[in-house]
Amino acid sequence: MQGMRFSVFLGSRLLSGLGDQILQFAVPLLVYRSTGSVALSGLAFFIEWLPRLVSLPLAGVFADRVGGRRVYILADGLRAAACVVTALIMTLWPGSGLAPILLMMALCAFCYAQAFIALETTLPQLVPQSEMAKAQSWLQLTNNGASVLGPALAAALLIWMPATQLLWGCALGFALSATGVLGLTRGASLVPAAGRRALLPELREGLGALLAQPTLLRLVGLAMLVNLIVGLALATAAPMTLGLFGQSDQTLASVQLTMGIISIAAFLLMPWLLRRFSVYWIGQLAFLLILAGGLIMARAPSFGWYLLGCGLSYGLCGLFNVFIRTERLHWIAEQQRGRVISLMVLLNQLSLPLAGLIVALFGSWVPVQEIFLVASLVSALGYLLLYRALAGAARTRTPPQPAPSAVEAGNK
Structure with a gap:
């Protein structure tokens, strides 16, 4: 029964991931097709990411007090409803403008963070601790698979339907995901975590521990530089593909497809790399290749070169994340890991909405x-300033570490 319940949960996550990936493909396409504006595409990306960050500190509190399963069902249910309402508005009132899309994006972004944290609190209630590493591996493989299947499915659907109708596919994925997790009530009780924690004292304690470790702050700096380039790639994918290089809507899907394939390839190469190099040097190589991807996009003379740069910048984040996740564990006390890591994730991802804001302000x-050139040069300068101090303190330089579980290659 337990194996069946986990399989249902895994299937629900795959459906939700597909909905997420189709949404990430459809929204930039709709925004750029509706406005033709690079600046508004950047603004849309900013609006998409800011609620994710704002809601992160609240997500854990909601999951503890309401229960991870309930939060998950509510989050995916709300995302399905938002997609349906927006699709109806854009079908019945084609001249409604960007307002419905932007409102839908803000709500879906807020719910994304809730679902992400709720997932972390629900999984331990479905899988015994002895099987957690295996379960996390399957979960990460499911997420990576969705990142490849989502864009491919979106490109196929565009052959038969306009871009606005992709929102129905997103709604279906979220609705089926919520329904699947709702069915997990049978066979066991998934209850809220015991106890209630005050938010501000937890955050203050985590912030104090983070500020006390300069190495952790340097890791945050490196992650922010990486996310600046990745954020620009995501925020400008539609304007670059459709506008600058004059490609089709289906070709736009190949950008995300390439990023997903490179990400999975890096994930599969990780055990081989860790037998030959230390985690530290894998992280440095990944950073330099991500930086190279940014420079390639900045000077790409054709769509093929742009696709290569975009794939390098996004697809190799998994390798860089292994270094970040492994190194920071050496500097955080076990009893403070949750608080400190949640703050690091929040700070790491601040440069994602910042990238959208930069495009919104300067893209016109x-x-x-x-913009890519300046961001890449800033990242290179930041790396040079951080490298010496980080190299001297890093505890993952030698010897090569054993291969981490698949979840190590997940989000920072």
Whole structure:
């Protein structure tokens, strides 16, 4: 029964991931097709990411007090409803503008963080601790699979339907995901975590522990530099593909598909790499390749070169994340890991909405490739400033570490 319940949960996560990936493909396409504006595409990306970050500190509190399963069902249910309402508005009132899309994005972004944290609190109630590593591996493989299947499915659907109708596919994925987790009530009780924690004291304690370790702050700095380039790639994928290089909507899907394939390839190469190199050097190589991807996008003379740069910048984040996740565990006391890591994730991802804001402010009068060039040069300078101190303190330089579980290659 337990294996069946986990399989249902895994299937629900796959459906939710597919809905997420189709949504991430459809929204930039709809925004750029509706406005033709690089700046508004950047603004849309900013609006998509800011609620995710704002809601992160609240997500754990909600999961503890309400129960991870209930939060998960509510989050995916709300995302399904938002997609349905927006699809109806855009079908019945084609001239409604960007407002419905932006509101849907903000709500879905807020719910994404809730579902992500709720997942972490629900899984231990479905899987015994002895099988947790195996379960996390399956879960990470499911997430990576969705990142490849989602864009491919979106591209196929665009052959038969307009981009606005993709929202129905997103709604179906979220609705089926919520229904699947709702069915997990049979056979066992999934209850809220015991106890209630005050939010502000927890955050203050985590912030104090983070500020006390300069190495952790340097890791945050490196992650923010990586996310700046990745954020620009995500925020400008539609303007670069459709506008600058004059490609089709289906070709836009190949950008996300390439990023997903490279990400899975890096994930599969990790055990081989860890037998030959230390985690530290894998992280440094990944950073330099991500930086190279940014420079390639900044000077790409054709769509093929742009696709290569985009794939390198996004697809190799998994390798870089292994270094970040492994190194930071050496500097955080076990009893403070949850608080400190949640703050690090929050800070690491601040440069994602910042990338969207930069495009929104400068995209109308500065060529997109010049924005990539400046961001890449800033990241290179930041790396040079951080490298020496980090190299001297890093505890993952030697010897090569055993291969981490698949979840190590997940989000920072």
